[in-house]
Amino acid sequence: MMDHAALRAILPQRSPMLLLDRVVEVVPGERLTAVKAVTGAEPCYRHLPPDAAADDLAYPTALLVESLGQAAAILWFLGRPDERSGRLPLLAGLRDVALTGAAYPGDLVRHEVRLDQILDGVAFAVGEIWVGERRICTVGSLLAVVRPPSSLAVREPEPKERDDDRHHQPVRATA
Amino acid sequence: MTDTISRYEQLREIVAEVLELEPEEVTDTGGFIEDYEADSLRAIEILARIEKKYKIEIPQSQLPRMRNLKAVYEVVAQYANWD
Secondary structure (H helix, E strand, O other): OEOHHHHHHHOOOOOOOOOOOEEEEEEOOOEEEEEEEOOOOOHHHOOOOOOOOHHHHOOOHHHHHHHHHHHHHHHHHHHOHHHOOOOEEEEEEEEEEEEOOOOOOOOEEEEEEEEEEEEOOEEEEEEEEEEOOEEEEEEEEEEEEEEOHHHHOOOOOOHHHOOOHHHOOOOOOOO | OHHHHHHHHHHHHHHHHHHOOOHHHOOOOOOHHHHHOOOHHHHHHHHHHHHHHHOOOOOHHHHHHOOOHHHHHHHHHHHOOOO
16 A cells, blocks of 8 residues: 555655545556545635536546546556656546546545556556446546656746757847 | 458558548558648557557657558568568
8 A cells, every 4th residue: 555655755746736645556567546535625626606516516527537647657657667767757648438427525536547558658558437336437548658847847938948959049149 | 461461451450540540541651640640649559559469569769660551561560570
């Protein structure tokens, strides 16, 4: 089992985008079970109108699959710690996704992830998302990549702020 | 010869699935990027599926070569030792 501190040591994400609470079971490089508790205090519910209906409180699908992706990233890096080496994991693609339910505040979301294939810097996984005995989502293929932080940096208007290879330019002297 | 044709068609199916096209839409020389709007991740997906199906390893350095179906076949034939 891995507690939240152990997750933070592996994943670069932080609140409010660290969307996993605990790993309950893991076979490194093979499969992993992780959980995330959904609460009414999540930032995604902050701007709901006072008269929001029950359906409006379904946990957003984008966050649900990102959470699954973070579980896949843990599994990937536990098997091959060298893969990260300062780079950031990104959820890059999802195929064959079936949504069969939703999670609501108070639910404990459980991710069942299996690592399918690893190439240099790319991982493929399959996953299921459960709430208790209800399977709420299946993902036939989840594609994750690692990228250097510089490739994700917010582009600043000043050329000297850019560190992307494509933008290497001599700094012009100004009069 | 029959092997060559069926393997070629298998590869066409893999490429079509990843690029979300019908197999008949994938021509031998249609450029994945230029003609089918693929990006580098789609190319990696094609590579990964081929590696899994044929249980071979193709270095990612070969990706730039795998620009169309014909080129994919040539790369796979080389690494899978197809005659």
